[in-house]
Structure formats: structure tokens, C-alpha cells
Amino acid sequence: MYTVPRNTRLLGKNLIFRPEVTSTNTLAIEFAKDGELQDGAVVITANQSAGKGQAGTIWSSEPSLNLTFSLYLERPLAAADAFFLNIITSLSITDLCTALGISGVQVKWPNDVLVSGKKISGILCENSIQGDHLRYAVIGIGLNVNQTAFNGFAATSMALESSDTFQLDQVFHQLLGCLELRLSQLRSGDHEVLRREWLHRLFLFQTPHTFTTRHGPLTGTITGIDPSGRLMVETDQGTCIFGPKEITP
Ligand code: BTN
Numbered sequence: 001m002y003t004v005p006r007n008t009r010l011l012g013k014n015l016i017f018r019p020e021v022t023s024t025n026t027l028a029i030e031f032a033k034d035g036e037l038q039d040g041a042v043v044i045t046a047n048q049s050a051g052k053g054q055a056g057t058i059w060s061s062e063p064s065l066n067l068t069f070s071l072y073l074e075r076p077l078a079a080a081d082a083f084f085l086n087i088i089t090s091l092s093i094t095d096l097c098t099a100l101g102i103s104g105v106q107v108k109w110p111n112d113v114l115v116s117g118k119k120i121s122g123i124l125c126e127n128s129i130q131g132d133h134l135r136y137a138v139i140g141i142g143l144n145v146n147q148t149a150f151n152g153f154a155a156t157s158m159a160l161e162s163s164d165t166f167q168l169d170q171v172f173h174q175l176l177g178c179l180e181l182r183l184s185q186l187r188s189g190d191h192e193v194l195r196r197e198w199l200h201r202l203f204l205f206q207t208p209h210t211f212t213t214r215h216g217p218l219t220g221t222i223t224g225i226d227p228s229g230r231l232m233v234e235t236d237q238g239t240c241i242f243g244p245k246e247i248t249p
Contacts, residue, residue: 001017001169002015002017002044002168002169002172003015003169003173004175005172005176006159006173007173007174007176007177008040008041008173008176008177008180009180010040011040011042011071011179011180011183012040012041012042012173012176012181013040013041014037014038014040014041014042014174015041015042015044016031016037016041016042016043016044017044018043018044018045018046019045019046019047020045020046020047020049020063021045021048021049021050022045022047022049022050022142023048023050023052024044024045024051024053024068024069024070024140025070025124025126025138025140026044026052027043027070028041028043028051028052028070028072028138028140029073029126029138029205031043032072032128032136032138037072037076038072038135039072039073040055040071040072040073041072042069042070042071042072042176043069043070043072044067044069044070044172045068045069046063046064046068047063047064047068047132048095048194049228051087051142052110052124052140053066053122053124053237054110054122054124054244054245055244059122059124059142060092061142061144062146062147064168065145065146065147066142066143066144066145066146066147066168067142067143067145067168067171067172067175067238068141068142069140069141069172070138070139070140070141071138071139071141071176071179072136072137072138072183073085073136073137073139073183074135074136075114075133075134075136076134076136076137076183076186077133077134078132078133078134079127079131079132079133079134079240080132080227080228081110082125082127082134082229083110083228084186084191084194085125085127085137085139086111086123086125086196086229087194087198087229088179088182088186088194089105089111089113089123089139089141089179089182090107090111090113090121090123090182090198091126091182091194091197091198091201092175092178092179092181093105093113093120093121093123093141093143093175093178094106094107094113094118094181094201095178095181095182096171096174096175096178097113097120097158097161098163099174099178100158100166100171100174101162102115102158102161102162102246104116104118105201106200106201106202107198107201107202107203108203108224108249109202109203109231110229110231110244111123111124111125114189114203115156115161116154116156116161117154117203118154118155118163119144119153119154119155119156120135120143120144120155120156120157120158120161121141121142121143121144122141122142123139123140123141123142124139124140125138125139126138126140128142141175143158143171143175144156144157144158144217145157145158145159145166145168145170145171146158146159146165146166147159150159150219151214156172163208175192181192188215195225199224202222203249204219204222204249205222206221206222206223207221208220208221209221209222209249211233211245211247211248211249212248212249213242213246213247214246218233218235218240218247219232219235219236220233220235220236220240221233222232222234223239226241229240230243230245233247
């Protein structure tokens, strides 16, 4: 059970809780299409039977132990800047973890959050584009909070990283507070500050590494992201640019 946050101005004021859904993103998109959501609405559940991950993967999360929710934003920004939604969301999750005393938190391009190299959170943004703007965005967040076993996956949780257990409703409110701060930074045009902070927390940034690409291994160094959020890797042959799923560490 989740409650409406008192620490935010917009986010989560329109709160839709369902004990079980297929996917909060799918439900939020259905509601959005029917015009049933207010800007800043959140669809949240205790259990997803078919949680969606990036690129058609499945997001699994033990019922009632973690956060699984979707945030709906109306006309959040220009379509060309859509990647900033990933940036502010992953930054907010690192802000939250750091505030709760969890160290070693990094973002992993394009939109994971890692602690000591293990995934603690995944983000799935699904946008509806109208002209050169986003008509709306649904930002799906899965954050591992109290789950402690991951069946051999390179995953972790706030509980494993801190030896505490957490009140899900409190963590939810705190995360919405972090998201609202980052969203206001985005809305006031602080793109460069956000980009810099995100790069500062980026896994393997400016670290020579051999990546896997569809054309085989590639040795290089991540130097940044281009304006549409693609990864820039400096190699002996010059700068190579990769979209999601075209390169893995
Ligand atoms: C990934 O890392 O592959 C992205 C995972 C995103 C999972 C969240 S959980 C809440 C929301 N609803 C979904 O079906 N997926 C996202």
C-alpha cells in the first residue's frame, strides 16, 4: 500500500495503486491514452506479472519487496532532448542511494544504476511524440529495495548494500522528492549541469576498456554522449558512436 507524498508539489499527487498488474508502464500508457492521468501521476504496484525491461527483456522483481512504478509527465520536453529523461531519472536514483548512505553508486549508459558494478535499478522510458515535442512520457522505474536473492544475476538491492530493511512507502516518497528536484533542474534549462553530473557518475567514463560490439571487440574510452544520448567512444581509429544495444561493456 502506498500513500500520496507530502514532500512533493506535483509528483505522485495523482496516485494509482494496484496490488497486481501486468506492467505499470503498460497500465500508465493505457490510462494516458484515455486521458485519465494528471501531469506527475504515478501508477504503482506491489507485483508485476509481466514487467517490461529494455529492448523487449523482462523485468522481474519479488512481490512486495521492491519499488515498481511508472511516472507520467505531460509535454516534458522537446523530442530531441528525450534522453534527458533517462539522465534525470538515473541521477535521482543515485541521489537517493547516496542520501541513504549507499556508496559506489554509478549510472550505466543508457539507463541502469549500479552499485559496485551490480544493477540496483532499471529504467524504461516510453514516450509519445507529437511533432517535435513529447506529448507525454511514461518513466518506468524498478528499484531493488528489500530483495536479497537474485538467482545468480549481477544484481543488488538497497538492503544488501546497507544491511538495513526499508519502508517502501518512505523510499518511494524520497525518490519522488529527488525526481522532482532533478525535473525542476531540467525544466529550468540546466542541461549542461545535468549532463556533467551524469558523466561524472558514469560507469567506465574515461576508463580504457574493451567493449563487445556486433562487429567484435573494440578497445576505447568513453568520452561522452552525443546530443541524442548515443555513446561516444574514442578509439585508435577516431570517435565511434553507438546506440542502445550496439555496445556492451
Ligand atoms: C531495464 O533495466 O531493463 C528496465 C527495467 C524497467 C522496469 C520498470 S518496473 C516499473 C515499470 N514497469 C515495467 O513494466 N517496467 C518498468
